Amino acid sequence: MAKQRRPAPRSTKARAHPPSARTAREAEAAEPPPPPPPAPAPPRRSTYFEAVAVYERGLEALQRHAYQQAASLLESVLRQYPEEKELHERVRLYLNVCQRQGAQRETAPQSIDERLYAATLAINGGQYDQAIAHLRLVRDEDPDNDHAIYMLAVAHAQRDEHAEAVAHLERAIVLNPENRALARNDPDLEPLRDDEAFRAAVDAPPGFRSDRRRSVKTRSAR
Template sequence: MAKKGRSPSPKSARAPVRPSAARPAGPAPSGTAAAPTRHAVRPRRSTYIEAVVIYERGLEALQRHDFQVAADLFESVLRQYPEEKELHERVRLYLNICQRQAAPREAIPQTLDERLYAATLAINGGNYDQAIVNLRLVRDEDPDNDHALYMLAVAHAQRGDLAEALAHLERAITLNPENRALARTDPDLEPLRGNETFRTAVDTAAGSRGVDRRRLVRTRFTR
């Protein structure tokens, strides 16, 4: 029996390819790097350039240790260019350095008399710590200097160090009994007056020597 031949199957029809529609312009999809946008560089103000020139001159003067000239230049930047705020912080930093270096420094006392005088000024000004520093130097160099010991008693009494004050006062009176009469009426020793040790020290009969009035004047602190 003859086989019937298969009729060829029709090929599946392919859908026509449509051209893709043009994408509308818009932001790039997520994950796609956008092209960098160039910003115009803002030019520096002419005043900024002028201020920097003066600032650099100030730095040069500072490096030469010409502190007063440098300070004047830095101050002129602050005064003449108030709008240059970004420069002011650095200017003020160096200006403070110049002002500290240019400030006159007090001469350091070297001799016993200079230290005693400096201590007297310090006590009169209420700077008892500085007075004690100078007086201890005198005491270390001249342990029997009753003037320095008496002033140490005053400085410690005013600072509230009563035990230290009494010890120095007793030593000063032992070395020179004239200090007893001075201590009786000295207002700078007022913090000690309620202390029994103080009363005993100043009420004890004075030695055979009379009180030297010139010394009383010298040891008082003129306020």
């Protein structure tokens, strides 16, 4: 007896239908419209270029370290061109620089003692350029100030400028021989220890000690 074939089971999955034209139109309608193009930048005011010209003159004065003139020009930008807000931020930045520099000049040391003290603070703070500037002013005013010249040797030694350091040290020793003994054990002159010129400068010349003892005996004999 022949077997009967069973009918194949029908799939229960729904067939995917292509989207209708109506569905596509609805999807397009749901998408947001593209953003509008950016508005063109407003034209520059004529006062803007005038303000920039004054601002640039202020920067030129600042570069020349004419801080009062620079501050006056920059303040005029704020006062005469209040509508130029985007320029004001830069103006205020450089105004602060002028005020800081002007305050430093007002408190700058004037006397020899003040400059020596300022140079000492600068060396202790590692600001050797500033120390050298103070000490040169002292040297110009008092060329035989051995303390200032010795400190110049220290400042140049800390900057690894051996030739300048040794030259100042030799001069300081000539002006005051006690600087020779001071230099031998001065840790601030440590960068010069291996320099032959430095060793020659701090080595006592022949007869130096005996001459000093002889002079002491002579004074005591009197």
